[in-house]
Amino acid sequence: MLKIFNTLTKKKEIFEYSFTKRINIYVCGVTVYDLCHIGHARTFIIFDVIIRYLQNLGYNTYYIRNITDIDDKIINRAKKKKESVSFFVKRMIKLMHEDFLCLNLLFPNQEPRVTECISDIIFLIDSLLKKNYAYIACNNDILFPISQYKNYGSLSRRINNCCFHDNKNNNNLNFESSKDFVLWKHSSNHVDPFWFSPWGPGRPGWHIECSAIINKFFKHEVNIHGGGIDLLFPHHENEFAQLKSFKDYFSVQFWMHAGMVILNNYKMSKSLSNTITIRSLLKKYDSEVIRLYFLSTHYRHPLYFLEKNLCLFKNILEKIYISLLNCITDMYIQTDYEIKLRNMFKDKFYHAMNDDFNTPQACLVLQKLSQYITKIKNSNIYLANILATDLVKLGNVLGLLYHNPKDFLSNRYYIPDGQINIIDNLVKMRNFYRLNKQWNLADIVRKKLFTLGVIIEDNLNHSTYRFIN
Numbered sequence: 008m009l010k011i012f013n014t015l016t017k018k019k020e021i022f023e024y025s026f027t028k029r030i031n032i033y034v035c036g037v038t039v040y041d042l043c044h045i046g047h048a049r050t051f052i053i054f055d056v057i058i059r060y061l062q063n064l065g066y067n068t069y070y071i072r073n074i075t076d077i078d079d080k081i082i083n084r085a086k087k088k089k090e091s092v093s094f095f096v097k098r099m100i101k102l103m104h105e106d107f108l109c110l111n112l113l114f115p116n117q118e119p120r121v122t123e124c125i126s127d128i129i130f131l132i133d134s135l136l137k138k139n140y141a142y143i144a145c146n147n148d149i150l151f152p153i154s155q156y157k158n159y160g161s162l163s164r165r166i167n168n169c170c171f172h173d174n175k176n177n178n179n180l181n182f183e184s185s186k187d188f189v190l191w192k193h194s195s196n197h198v199d200p201f202w203f204s205p206w207g208p209g210r211p212g213w214h215i216e217c218s219a220i221i222n223k224f225f226k227h228e229v230n231i232h233g234g235g236i237d238l239l240f241p242h243h244e245n246e247f248a249q250l251k252s253f254k255d256y257f258s259v260q261f262w263m264h265a266g267m268v269i270l271n272n273y274k275m276s277k278s279l280s281n282t283i284t285i286r287s288l289l290k291k292y293d294s295e296v297i298r299l300y301f302l303s304t305h306y307r308h309p310l311y312f313l314e315k316n317l318c319l320f321k322n323i324l325e326k327i328y329i330s331l332l333n334c335i336t337d338m339y340i341q342t343d344y345e346i347k348l349r350n351m352f353k354d355k356f357y358h359a360m361n362d363d364f365n366t367p368q369a370c371l372v373l374q375k376l377s378q379y380i381t382k383i384k385n386s387n388i389y390l391a392n393i394l395a396t397d398l399v400k401l402g403n404v405l406g407l408l409y410h411n412p413k414d415f416l417s418n419r420y421y422i423p424d425g426q427i428n429i430i431d432n433l434v435k436m437r438n439f440y441r442l443n444k445q446w447n448l449a450d451i452v453r454k455k456l457f458t459l460g461v462i463i464e465d466n467l468n469h470s471t472y473r474f475i476n
């Protein structure tokens with residue numbers, strides 16, 4: 008039985024729904040003003056594994072990850088680069104997608120951009136104004152009055168610090184507090200991008216975008232809402248306050264937060280100029296090495312990043328692939344052969360994953376299984392083949408062991424050839440969607456491959472590809 012640590016209740020809770028129900032998952036995405044760094048990689052790898060695992064258990068997931076494509080940092084960076092905001096954003100989103108494909112991250116079912124949801128944002132702000140959960144400040148911005156929402160602070164437990172009335176800043180609206188946050192930023196210069204609204208030209212604040220997107224796609228229920236721990240306050244607190252003020256029956260059942268990546272004893276953050284980009288790491292290490300390294304720390308713990316540790320995980324992954332060499336790993340025929348032994352490994356894997364996605368333990372099970380295969384391969388290749396099939400299947404649940412062992416061990420995947428890596432990952436991703444009967448997503452990937460000049464050929468159990476002409 009799966010248990011998940013819920014940030015809202017600070018407890019591990021049972022995750023149990025009907026398999027016929029759609030599981031709504033929302034993860035706050037990237038503000039595209041720079042290249043993605045390994046802090047992003049960690050967060051999105053974790054939620055990728057969570058989705059793969061839920062699907063493996065039989066759940067029907069619906070995953071949305073937004074893109075923040077309007078923001079002060081984006082506008083300033085575009086100016087600095089002497090590019091239009093729209094050109095700059097398009098370029099950054101393309102680079103983000105390349106990084107995510109190289110990391111073998113599953114496509115979200117929807118990836119809405121904030122600028123595509125302005126009418127939904129205006130609708131939500133308008134509703135909050137009518138309910139007295141928003142007000143127009145002296146500078147014509149629209150703010151959310153946190154003192155109006157009695158449960159403010161319940162998610163992040165920061166109630167004592169936040170929920171007070173700042174009388175010093177009171178104006179004649181008798182409302183305004185320095186802690187109130189912006190829903191709509193009034194446009195004063197008419198130069199930076201703006202949209203018309205009933206309250207004049209402007210653009211949305213950061214927090215309102217996720218609430219509006221959630222309301223648009225999920226209506227009144229999110230089963231898992233995720234993001235990095237740095238988003239817990241104020242972003243998620245504010246998101247939650249907006250949604251609950253809009254619909255008091257709105258429910259987020261599980262709030263999940265991924266720990267930070269710590270580099271040189273500081274939180275990895277662009278604002279602190281303390282980052283390593285995903286693409287710089289992918290030039291040196293295969294994406295599965297990076298994934299295995301990240302999954303070997305529990306997702307709620309901070310990860311103290313040391314590049315030399317990637318070499319250790321490269322060795323571990325190589326040993327696993329060596330155990331798979333010359334094994335047949337697609338034994339689709341169900342067999343009862345050595346069922347007790349096989350179940351022992353599987354049970355340990357599922358037991359670890361059911362305990363709040365304990366991926367460090369699950370990775371250890373993969374290592375133990377691989378060691379066992381190596382031990383018996385010479386004496387019992389039939390059993391080794393069966394166990395190797397199990398190993399690959401369990402590895403795939405974590406987004407690992409997708410390579411052909413020979414290719415991996417010949418270092419083909421360390422060659423920084425972005426294009427081949429992207430195509431391989433897209434083909435793997437499409438196979439994954441086909442296996443999970445997610446035909447729409449499989450079709451999106453097929454079209455994406457076609458734009459890269461690749462034609463897919465489907466066989467019984469897997470797909471291969473060839474280049475056009």
Ligand SMILES: [Zn+2]
Binds near residue numbers: 034036217
């Ligand atoms: Zn968000």
